[in-house]
Amino acid sequence: MSSASSSLLRVDNLRITFLVDNSIEWFTKLPPGFSSELSQHLTKHSPPIDDVTGVPFVDLENYCCGAHGFSALIETQVEGSEPHTILFDTGPDSKSIIRNVESMQVKVDIIERIILSHWHGDHSGGLLSFLRYRKNKSPDVRTISVDLHPNRPIARGIAPPPGDKVIGRLPEEPTFDEIKELGATVELHTEPHVVAGSTVYVSGEIPRVTEFEHGLLGGAWTSEPHIMDERYAAIDVLGKGLVIFSACSHAGIVNVITDAVKTFQRPIHMVIGGLHLGGPELASRIPPTIDFLSNRLRPSPTYVLPMHCSGFAAKVALEAALGEGCVPAGVGISVHVKGDAKTDTKLFAPVIA
Template identity: 45%
Template structure:
């Protein structure tokens, strides 16, 4: 990794989906409130009361179970004698759990969606992949309309910034081992499936939505060498027990298939089996080397 990863002068992280987003309370140092952004594009609530901006709560971010973060990396491409020239890269790491929360928050935070030219999924769980197709569809719509950013939900006001030229197509960087289904088998036995998770987007669906599919299980750099995406993460200590109760559906003859699986229930006409899968071996992390800070890791 050290020989391939380019150090960046600046890293900006925009959390687009997190388990808890609340815009009124005090934030930790380094975080910024979104309210000023909404005031700048809001419409007057009452023309006869001084044209004071009126907030629309439909424009504000929502929290959701899952994760999505926009990694904006900036690196020097020409130190120059008089002026330093830098370049920004935009990488979306995970896409949240559903078709609504990521799109809403992209609009609320006025994210320049057409500048995002790569989506990386950390692993195949729908709370990290559920917003992928809606993201690709929204991005394609913005490209068609020639704008970098979709308008907020509460207004039809277009983004002021127009696309300067044809944007790059969006690469979707995923692990090749996509499960048919994953499910949860709770304690005390860890062997009785309680429910399945929503299915992840299919490879065909990703392509149909406009994504350029890349199936990678090796370590590699993206974003012009500024973001490292890991390969398989070894589990080497007893502490790393994984997700207890995590199970995966495997068809007969596929890797992991076993007639002896004790996880159920299984229907009479089933063509496969549930197998215990505490270690999600398709999980990957992202790393950015920030000047003066060191490595910043993203793992979800």
């Protein structure tokens, strides 16, 4: 176990709010601890009241919007210690992250760190606008850290199969200087490390060990099928196990989970984010991924939240295999995972068959 992983604290409370995702989900029954966007707006956000009926308006003008990207607000707390709040990715553009932050009434001044999972516009596109918004909202707010992989690419793009021609360039990535000019501190990391009072683990390079997760064709003007700057984040909840944030899973979600299991020897409570199984060219990866999650990994994750780039076929297959363990999360949904010291000693290290 690395020094970073050994210093990760188990948290008593974890709260997650999804600020950017491709999907909006209001109608599915959610597990305990999950709150829909609609219920939060109607009960917690002081909605306008209709004078005629006396009930709150469903104020759609100010609700969240979906966008092709990912961003999650993560709040952690160890009992008896101060809470910590970070932002994991910032969505694809300058508009969706700001609209949704305002819709969910996020207190941006308490966010102490932004973790960028990897350099791709659908995850980094809202970074500068968020920093600018935060600075304008609270000019005297404390400095925020931006946690980045140092290998910022010159350009990345979209290349459909067979991947030999890039048909569109993704937007320019934020530069280190632009981030600093907006009052943030740039931190460059290639190795695993813990942040947020040692409650959040940020991985280093994700080992590629599976036989079927072979990277992605195309998408760059130089060959980089594995997107090696990608990192995942992990939080260990007392009595529950690991909550894994894999924003896009270019490394393959099985590789991500395998590394987390090897690193921590803790069961996986929740897998969150893009599983990168969308599109016909990746359909062959769905069966072995489902087999890993439902059969080979023991115990299986309590919940899998396939978001962003997971794809419809993967979601259908996950629901068939995991039932209510597959949660169709989307933007605006909040999750509260509460630790339990009494059950923590009963947890055992997972086994991969």
